[in-house]
Amino acid sequence: MIIKAHAKINIALDVLDRREDNYHNLDMVMIPLELHDSIDISLLPSAYDTYITCDDVSLETGQYNLCTIALNAMRQKYQFKNQFRIHIHKSIPMSAGLGGGSSDAAAVIHGICSLLKIKPDPKEIIELCRKIGSDVPFCYAGVPAHVTGVGEVVEPISVAKDYFVLIVKPAEGLSTKTVYQHYDELEKDHVNVSEVIKALASGDDAALAANIGNALERPAISLYPEVEKIKNALKAEGFNLVLMSGSGSSVFALSENSRKIAKVEAKFTKLGYTVIQTTFHLPSKGK
Secondary structure (H helix, E strand, O other): OEEEEEEEEEEEEEEEEEEOOOEEEEEEEEEEEEEEEEEEEEEOOOOOOEEEEEEEOOOOOOOOHHHHHHHHHHHHHHHHOOOEEOOOOOOOOOOOOOOHHHHEEEHHHHHHHHHHOOOOOOHHHHHHHHHHOOOOHHHHHHHOEEEEEEOOOOEEEEOOOOOEEEEEOOOOOOOHHHHHHHHHHOOOOOHHHHHHHHHHHOOHHHHHHHEEEOOOHHHHHHHHHHHHHHHHHHHHHOOEEEOOOOOOEEEEEOOOHHHHHHHHHHHHHHOOOOOEEEEEEOOOHOO
């Protein structure tokens, strides 16, 4: 069984406060993309042990991999003894703020449920996802959403336009933990998330451009100025909808003009960046 694990971008990301458990309460708008990893998962005979492999040798596939953590969490919750072969075909850049690891974990959960015919309680499976990682509940839902709490509250939203998306990732990635630690030390930026939701629903580009924002950009840029360089370069190309995704380091631009996206993709590729052209993954497109 092959399951698509879709990347995500944050059209809005606001950090509300730091909790006693050191996590942060968030207010976000997240959109799944057609860009995806592929998770090949199958049952093995009981004499075998589960093994997880990846075609990207830089990805750690042992106990700290989110797919391993997801499998172990499912095994503990549902008390099955089945063994699996799981292969990850990577297309989503790592340490990019695109949710690749979280989406892979969510795909493993979907795959196990399908193979073992588990019909999970919706609230219980979201809580299980939350314990694996803050983006996993959204990735499990797989629809454009307003996401709050520490990622466990996922409310689907309406999106009027299917934008083309240009993703530009510099050579280095950024650690989510390090970016949040730096956020706590700096002046805070905030985002009007409700206006972003309204703009997406109405297809109002001007309103979206006026309100799009990511509270983690300031700390990310202070750690890695290349992020701001890419943002400014994309804006200089005439894109109005430009933002860093998640905790970075990738930056995306949205446009309805596919020719313009393709032209700029070629230009940034020549500059040595990892550049990907994709689109929104909306419910109307199916899985």
